[in-house]
Amino acid sequence: MANIEIRQESPSAFYIKVHETDNVAIIVNDHGLKAGTRFPDGLELTEHIPQGHKVALTDIPAHGEIIRYGEVIGYAVRDIPRGSWIDESLVELPKAPPLNTLPLATKVPEPLPPLEGYTFEGYRNADGSVGTKNLLGITTSVHCVAGVVDYVVKVIERDLLPKYPNVDGVVGLNHLYGCGVAINAPAAVVPIRTIHNIALNPNFGGEVMVIGLGCEKLQPERLLEGTEDVPAIAVESASIVRLQDEQHVGFKSMVDDILRVAKRHLTKLNQRQRETCPASELVVGMQCGGSDAFSG
CATH class of the missing domain: 3.40.50 (Rossmann fold)
Known part of the structure; x- marks a missing residue:
């Protein structure tokens, strides 16, 4: 299970890291956070990052994995320094595997037991x-x-x-x-x-x-x-x-x-x-x- 981590610089500056292995987090504040904002873990924003957008928690090399929820969600188009805004232009999606090579699930799961005792x-x-x-x-x-x-x-x-x-x-x-x-x-x-x-x-x-x-x-x-x-x-x-x-x-x-x-x-x-x-x-x-x- 993911351990959601909330870090803040002050009562008014937050980011959310969902999984311990994530190398990105989400800026929470309305209107985002300005360049120079610092957090207790040493993270310093290199540029303004809008609310709901990703910030790099580590230096991510070109073609390196971008990890969120503990899963690879894409690859860096170029080197992304720690504290940078990761927008869509910096993310390359993994190539989708051919459908005909994916394993096919054929086993029908057992029916769940009746839900009793709750109203x-x-x-x-x-x-x-x-x-x-x-x-x-x-x-x-x-x-x-x-x-x-x-x-x-x-x-x-x-x-x-x-x-x-x-x-x-x-x-x-x-x-x-x-x-x-x-x-x-x-x-x-x-x-x-x-x-x-x-x-x-x-x-x-x-x-x-x-x-x-x-x-x-x-x-x-x-x-x-x-x-x-x-x-x-x-x-x-x-x-x-x-x-x-x-x-x-x-x-x-x-x-x-x-x-x-x-x-x-x-x-x-x-x-x-x-x-x-x-x-x-x-x-x-x-x-x-x-x-x-x-x-x-």
């Missing part, structure tokens, strides 16, 4: 799933409605949520698919299924409302259809708001109609109560660990 307070849904929050999710069928949805979410947070104390929040499920998205293309099922499944998130309590434009190819009804491996979502037509409907005579009319539908769903969500659920029913999503300099 959490969650929201049980009619489909058997269990959520950790009680949220109103607003699904969209086309990107063109994103601006209206963002505005409505703010109005609901400000004006409606205080009246529904058991509801934790509201989420607008915007995406980038436009009016002309190819709904019959060979892989069109992928974005459709993705939006569909997000609407079924256990934290939404089965209360699905959809905002569409009206002219898009991917109509809300198509979005809610089931497939061989995805159940259909039963939604009343009253829970679908189309911004181009004739009844909408302007922006305020659209917003009022959405808020009317939202109030109905918020009333139902507000009646939900937490109950003790086994931890084995908890669905945990994993987030990418290589997203920035502080993760791994």
Whole structure:
């Protein structure tokens, strides 16, 4: 296991070294640290290093290994003196091995033993799933409605949520698919299924409302259809708001109609109560660990 080491020059200057064999560390401070900053181990920065960027803890020769997390993450393009900023231009990535020479894992791991003796307070849904929050999710069928949805979410947070104390929040499920998205293309099922499944998130309590434009190819009804491996979502037509409907005579009319539908769903969500659920029913999503300099 890595032993994370935090070194500081003063209460206001920090770097983080993750593994004892690392020859680089990460500058933590907002706006980075200036040239000349010194640390108790004798490290002195030779130049300004931005926050979240690497500093060389030792002299690294040209083509030498750059080590972080105890692993080689690249090779030095040239000599890098101790205390220098290691930016992308100084790092050469290892050559990737041919895929056809990599060993192939064929053994199926043994199933893990049942998780027993642990519980959490969650929201049980009619489909058997269990959520950790009680949220109103607003699904969209086309990107063109994103601006209206963002505005409505703010109005609901400000004006409606205080009246529904058991509801934790509201989420607008915007995406980038436009009016002309190819709904019959060979892989069109992928974005459709993705939006569909997000609407079924256990934290939404089965209360699905959809905002569409009206002219898009991917109509809300198509979005809610089931497939061989995805159940259909039963939604009343009253829970679908189309911004181009004739009844909408302007922006305020659209917003009022959405808020009317939202109030109905918020009333139902507000009646939900937490109950003790086994931890084995908890669905945990994993987030990418290589997203920035502080993760791994």
